[in-house]
Amino acid sequence: MYDLIMPRNIFSGENSIQSLKEVIIKEKIFRVLILTDSGIASTDLPDLVLENIPPDTDSVVMSNIVPEPSYEQVQKIIDDCRAYNPDFIIALGGGSVIDTAKLASLLIRSPLKVKNLLSDPLLLSKSIKMLAIPTTAGTGAEATPNAIVAVPEERMKVGIVNRTMIPDYVILDPVVLSNIPKSVAAATGIDALCHAIECFTGNKANRFSDFFALESLSLILNNIEKCLNDHTDIVAREKMLLASFYAGVAITSSGTTAVHALSYPLGGRYHIAHGISNAILLVPVMKFNEDAIRDRLAIVYDKCIFGGLSAPEEKSQAVIARLEEITDNAGIPKNLEDFGVVKDDIDDLVDSAMKVTRLLSNNAKPVGPADAVSIYSEIL
Ligand SMILES: NC(=O)c1ccc[n+]([C@@H]2O[C@H](COP(=O)([O-])OP(=O)(O)OC[C@H]3O[C@@H](n4cnc5c(N)ncnc54)[C@H](O)[C@@H]3O)[C@@H](O)[C@H]2O)c1
Ligand SMILES: [Zn+2]
Numbered sequence: 039m040y041d042l043i044m045p046r047n048i049f050s051g052e053n054s055i056q057s058l059k060e061v062i063i064k065e066k067i068f069r070v071l072i073l074t075d076s077g078i079a080s081t082d083l084p085d086l087v088l089e090n091i092p093p094d095t096d097s098v099v100m101s102n103i104v105p106e107p108s109y110e111q112v113q114k115i116i117d118d119c120r121a122y123n124p125d126f127i128i129a130l131g132g133g134s135v136i137d138t139a140k141l142a143s144l145l146i147r148s149p150l151k152v153k154n155l156l157s158d159p160l161l162l163s164k165s166i167k168m169l170a171i172p173t174t175a176g177t178g179a180e181a182t183p184n185a186i187v188a189v190p191e192e193r194m195k196v197g198i199v200n201r202t203m204i205p206d207y208v209i210l211d212p213v214v215l216s217n218i219p220k221s222v223a224a225a226t227g228i229d230a231l232c233h234a235i236e237c238f239t240g241n242k243a244n245r246f247s248d249f250f251a252l253e254s255l256s257l258i259l260n261n262i263e264k265c266l267n268d269h270t271d272i273v274a275r276e277k278m279l280l281a282s283f284y285a286g287v288a289i290t291s292s293g294t295t296a297v298h299a300l301s302y303p304l305g306g307r308y309h310i311a312h313g314i315s316n317a318i319l320l321v322p323v324m325k326f327n328e329d330a331i332r333d334r335l336a337i338v339y340d341k342c343i344f345g346g347l348s349a350p351e352e353k354s355q356a357v358i359a360r361l362e363e364i365t366d367n368a369g370i371p372k373n374l375e376d377f378g379v380v381k382d383d384i385d386d387l388v389d390s391a392m393k394v395t396r397l398l399s400n401n402a403k404p405v406g407p408a409d410a411v412s413i414y415s416e417i418l
Contacts (some may be wrong), residue, residue: 071124133177178286225313247292
């Protein structure tokens with residue numbers, strides 16, 4: 039048995055942000071809360087959104103969401119927004135903003151707190167409709183029912199999963215990626231790549247997730263460098279936005295695996311950006327998994343790389359080599375040294391990673407503590 043869920047209303051393509059106007063009119067909205075962060079607030083993107091809100095609809099921009107927020111930081115945003123009493127929420131940002139907006143859509147009208155959802159994510163349902171405009175390509179958070187928050191006391195990141203948090207509307211407009219810094223585009227693009235390849239090689243992979251994961255892989259493997267190296271290439275940006283959305287859809291049906299499981303403690307303890315820690319782990323984890331996922335990587339080779347190799351082992355090695363080439367070209371650090379991680383930290387990291395059983399159980403090859411020690415040691 040397998041299933042798939044995704045947002046019901048998706049607009050895509052250059053200038054698709056203009057469809058915002060018709061959504062607001064159709065939904066008969068009075069007060070729109072626009073959530074974003076300070077990095078995006080310093081660009082012209084909030085104005086682009088405001089231009090597409092009908093003049094008789096009230097709106098407020100709240101731009102103090104922090105990257106990779108803790109559950110307490112999300113709670114503060116929700117508390118600050120409550121008095122405005124919005125009847126629609128727009129998330130303009132990357133995964134950090136979209137996840138905050140998802141939690142706000144559940145909690146603004148409720149006395150419950152984010153902390154309550156950490157222990158029981160199904161305590162309540164969404165009460166305010168939400169539209170996501172991803173500005174990174176990306177986490178695919180616009181497609182998923184997950185919101186990821188840091189839990190400082192556990193030095194971990196935790197995913198809150200509630201199906202009603204799937205955004206009601208999504209706008210995938212490549213124009214919003216025009217001025218994204220290359221380092222952010224690189225880390226987030228590789229995060230999407232991780233989602234797609236983990237979903238395709240995970241134990242929960244199925245026909246629904248394969249369809250989206252393979253299409254995502256094809257788009258990323260053939261466009262990521264174009265997108266990173268030429269910021270006028272709007273077609274490549276449109277393809278990367280689609281790819282990250284597709285990978286997010288694949289997550290809802292399959293799921294991520296050991297790359298993300300080993301990455302969570304790095305985000306929780308050292309505040310390494312989600313895309314960066316995944317990018318550092320991607321190749322070592324795929325090499326560790328290789329014998330268990332060889333046939334799956336051979337399919338990726340056939341459908342996305344189209345080379346002349348015929349042996350499955352050669353094909354799977356070629357896919358891993360392509361992943362390595364992408365992380366090299368993107369300028370991603372190769373190890374954790376720069377982030378202050380030292381050898382003595384490994385045991386704690388392994389203890390935390392072993393608790394991410396939801397993702398580890400999806401990894402095609404069992405990952406025990408000794409395996410995790412060896413993967414972390416490789417990237418020190
Ligand atoms: N909900 C999910 O399904 C899901 C999946 C993966 C990751 N996540 C979470 O998403 C978060 C990471 O999100 P992210 O990687 O998209 O980064 P982000 O939202 O944290 O943004 C990173 C930085 O990039 C800047 N930025 C973003 N878009 C920009 C643009 N177009 N132009 C200029 N600057 C821009 C932001 O201001 C910010 O400083 C993490 O908390 C991660 O755990 C969620
Ligand atoms: Zn991710």
